[in-house]
Amino acid sequence: MERYLCRQGNVLDSFARKALWDVGLDYAHGTGHGVGHCLNVHEGPAGVSWRPYPHDPGLRPGQILSNEPGFYKVGEYGIRHEDLVETVAITKGSKHPRASNLRGDLDGRGVLGFNTLTLVPNQRECIDLALLDDFELAYINSYHSRVLKTLGPVLQSRGLVEDYKWLQEQCAPIVRGSTRHQNGGGQQ
Known part of the structure; x- marks a missing residue:
């Protein structure tokens, strides 16, 4: 089995929230969840949330997750950007936008990223x-x-x-x- 630098989705959740945290804001839901493992919508085995998923095997290439950060101003409005993404292994030679910035393989642990599957223009x-x-x-x-x-x-x-x-x-x-x-x- 391959090893990757960030295995558990709850570790990534903090990175997704950082821009809001920097200005004292947050959202009250997970950043993402598994999709399609058993043909359900909100499911594991992996996800990206502030709370760990029970029995989370870690992120692996080929998993489909939602990516849905948001912001909600109570009593006024809410914004949620939602895409489906595929977890992919990134190497220096891959076509991923972050591939050119890689500086090695992180001591053999490998690097994972996401490829957006949803094809709808941003507003x-x-x-x-x-x-x-x-x-x-x-x-x-x-x-x-x-x-x-x-x-x-x-x-x-x-x-x-x-x-x-x-x-x-x-x-x-x-x-x-x-x-x-x-x-x-x-x-x-």
Whole structure:
């Protein structure tokens, strides 16, 4: 059996919450859970939560998990971003966005990452470019490119011209300072 640096999902939960914790905020649910092990939705054997999953065998390549961080302002609104992700092994030569930053194999323990399976464009109006670093913006643009390359041909083959045009608009690269992208706050 292969060994990986971070085996238990509850260890990752802290990393997912860090940006909110840095400003004194949190969300009151787990960050993710297993999907499809026994054709259920919320299930193990692994998950990403502040509390450990009972009998968690640890994260392994091929597992499908939800990734659903959120923020809720009591009495006003709530935001939850939810995707399904596949746990993948990352090597220096893999196509994963973080692969080029690897500095070895961590003493033979290996590195795991996630590949997003959900193919829906992010809502552009909700993206505040001032909060994104260059890697994060490139990641969103790469994801949108993959969404368009995967779903565009399906829409075209079905003659869904208007849907394809909408998808093209939503998946167009987001560029800092561009008038094509306005976030909810009107900043660029």
